[in-house]
Amino acid sequence: MKTYLTTSPKVNEKFIPSMLNEALSKFENSESNLTRSVRAMYESGVLSKRKYYALRKSELQTLSQVEHPGRALQFYSHCRIPRLLPYFKVVDYVSKLDIGNLEPLISSEGKQVGMKRNVEELLVKIASLYLTIRNYQPDILNWFDKQEGCFQIAIGADGAPFGKHGQATAWLVSFLNVRHRVASPDDNFLLLGANIKEDDPVMIDYATSLSKELEVIQKNQYSVGNLKVTFKVSLLPFDQKGLASISGELSNAAQYFSSFADVSKQNKDHIGGDIGPGKIWKEWKYEKRITDAEAVQKFKSLPKNKSGKAKTVRPKVTQFIASRKSRQEFVPPLGRFIQFAKVExxxxxxxxxxxxxxxxxxxxxxxxxxxxxxxxxxxxxxxxxxxxxxxxxxxxxxxxxxxxxxxxxxxxxxxxxxxxxxxxxxxxxxxxxxxxxxxxxxxxxxxxxGTHDTMKRRFRLALYAYIGLLLRDITSLFSRFHLNEGDLLVLKQKCKFYFNLYSLFLDVNNTVWHIGYVVPKHAESMYEQFKMGLGLNTMEGREAKHLRLLEYSENSTAHNRWALIFRHEYVMLYWLRRKNPKADKYRRANLEQYELKEREKYIPSVYYDNPGYCVCGSVKDETMSACKICNDPVMAEIKQAAVTGKISSKLKKIAN
Known part of the structure; x- marks a missing residue:
């Protein structure tokens, strides 16, 4: 029978092809091929009509165009491979998908400026998605020693520019339970998108209403599958400008320039300081924020200020705020949730x-x-x-x-x-x-x-070298997701050295002060809460998401932009992942390999493993312990100054 089936021309050229083509026709009209076609359109970004048809055509053609130009690729005699669905059918199907409720965002002039999801509906949808994926990837969720089903939320907004002049804002939600995956655009979900700036009054009003919704959500319990789940806001990933806006504060150019403590331009250079009760700097208390905001509003309502010109009144307002040793102008739109903000x-x-x-x-x-x-x-x-x-x-x-x-x-x-x-x-x-x-x-x-550098110049270059070395190590440590207690001690020490050198020899700015004092404190707080590093608060995935949103917005107008973006996101982040949870992206081999990759992101291992390199990254003689700059006697003096916070008499003579 086998010999007959394999040698009979009638069977091989008519009977079997007839059965296969019938099965092929059924498959091409099946839901499986629909899923295949949608995945082909979305898997590497949203394909245009031209690119989709080019992909569809390339799958059907033979590899050898010389022998059979234009002939369909066949897997059996007279049996071509299955076609992807035509572009218009895929688009028509996607346009009819139920993506959930979208609400218009209306400005004070009554104009629609964007669209938003219901935050409660979105959180439940994301939780359901991750719990489905967990059935196939058991280690995707970490409950951080809390009760199973307690999802820790990170929520924040940032400007998402569309083109050179197109300004927009996107509010995004991520679940910290997925750990390092928060650095992926595929695990940051769009809550709101609008064609306005992040500090627009409409955004401030939205943040106020959002905080009230989140307060209610945190008190509720939800049934998702067979699990009772709760939601808790734990982090607010914002850049400094966005954080100041959402905190109701003045900009970072203010006399008191930090959103985390009452440091001012007068005492920012202080060496050996700290943040906390009884320390030189105190964290902003929510009660003081409210009191100061109320006082500012009363000051603005005075007749002389109410009727004055904006150019003359504004300086008076900022001076009044500074006189209260504050940076608070308005009540924080996000309410008490502002306490969950950490340095980004x-x-x-x-x-x-x-x-x-x-x-x-x-x-x-x-x-x-x-x-x-x-x-x-x-x-x-x-x-x-x-x-x-x-x-x-x-x-x-x-x-x-x-x-x-x-x-x-x-x-x-x-x-x-x-x-x-x-x-x-x-x-x-x-x-x-x-x-x-x-x-x-x-x-x-x-x-x-130079070959004939003076001692003063040698000192300055050695200073730059050591600051760069400290900054490299600090960057590596505070950007990581995985830390241990030893890493925290090293981070605190290097942040101290870094700050001391800027304070002694250069200028301390906003960034230097935050690295010197806020980073160690917040890194320790994150480790106590999550047993993870400040990388958990990164906006890296959110910045990457902006590029994804820009891609989604292609071939859209300002009017239908956000409706189209929400639909594309639904297909990529929900629909396709639910269809095949096993194929969920963002793989890693094991934790050890991931931690090694984190370290090498900023510090190549060759700098420590290869005797031909100094730890600073300079090439050196293998017989030497360090490079020329690191071996310079002036470097030892600089390191001592970094440790003690004082300039030795010898270094004073060199530096002056």
Missing amino acids: PLHLKNNAWQYFFQLLLIDAVAGTPQKDIENGVKIENLPSESYLCKFLSALKYKVRAGKLYNKIVKYFSENKVNSNAQISAVYRFTGEESRKLAWHFMSLVHSVM
Whole structure:
């Protein structure tokens, strides 16, 4: 029988193909092929009509176009492979999916500016999704030693620009129970999207109503599957600007510049300080926030202020707030939830590396004859031996920060450069620049070294080198998800050294102070609560989500943008994952490999494992314990100053 079936032309060319094509026709009209087609459209981002048809066509064609150009790919004689559904059928199906209730967001002028989900409905939907995935991936959820079913929420908003001039805001929700997955855009869910800025009055009003809804939700219990679940707001991932807005505070340029403690511009340089009861700085108490906000509103309502011009009244208001040793102007829109705000590692890291880079750039400019740059100059016309030329060359070829290099070159070719303020306004760091500088900051330090440097200059370069080394290690530690108690002690120590050096020899700004005092405190608090690091509060996944939202918004108008975005997100993050929970993305081999990857993100292992490298990243002789800069006697003096918070008499002579 087998011989007959395999050799009979009638069976092989008519009977079997007939049965297979009948089965093929049924499959192409089945729900399985529908799911396959939707997945093909969405798996690598939302495909356009042209790209989808190109994919559909490529699956049907033979690999050898020379022998059979245009012939359909066959898996059996006269039997082609199954087709994906036509584009219009997929789009029609997606457009009819029930994605839940969407409510319009209306401005004070009665204009629709965005759309939002019901937060309670969204939380239950996300919980249901993760519990379904847990059936196939048991380790996806961590209850943090709390009762099973207690979901810890991170909720926050950030600007999501659409194109060069399109400004928008997205409120996102994530569950901390998925741990490091919060750094993925696939585990940050859209709650609200609007075509307005994050500090718009409509956003402030929404935050106020949201806080009331969350207070009720936290008191309730929900049945999801066979499990009773609860929701608890635990973190508010905001950058500093967004946090100030959502806290009802003045901007970070205020006299009291921190959202976490009452540090002012007068005492920010204090060495050996701390935050807490009986310490030099105190955390903002919610009761004081309310009292100060009420006092400010009374001050604004005084007849002389109510009738005055905005330009003259505004300075008086900010001075009044400062006189109360406060930065509070309004009642916090998020109410008491503001106490769950923690320092956010992504933006803090970027600001710290930007400030460090600025110091090196200013040094390179100062060491370059002003006649070469004051009227604008192209980099190719700079003398090759000039510090600026060598600095930019190292930035391009060793650090490989191409975007940053292009910005600097463009700026110098178009502008006069005669002040530090001008230089500092050239660029804004992203995670990419921060990571590259963490790996190769010593290449920039070496680029501004000379063969006949004075002792004072050697001191300054060694200072930059040690600050860069400390910042690299600090960045690595406070950006991690997984820490232990030993790591916390190291972090606290290095943050202290980092702050001391800036306070003794350079300028302490907002970022330096937060790294020196807030990072250690918040890292310890996070470890006590979750046994994890500050990486759990990162906005990295949220920033990546903005790019995803931009992709969703293609081929949309301002009017239907958010309805389309919500629909695309539903398909990618809910529908497809429910259809095949086993195929859920974001895999990792094991915890040890993930922790190793976290460490090497900012500190390449070769710096410690290879005797040809110094721990700072410089190449050294294998017989030497450290590189030339780290072995310089002045480096030992700098390290002592970092530990003691004092400048030795020997170092005073060198530095002055």
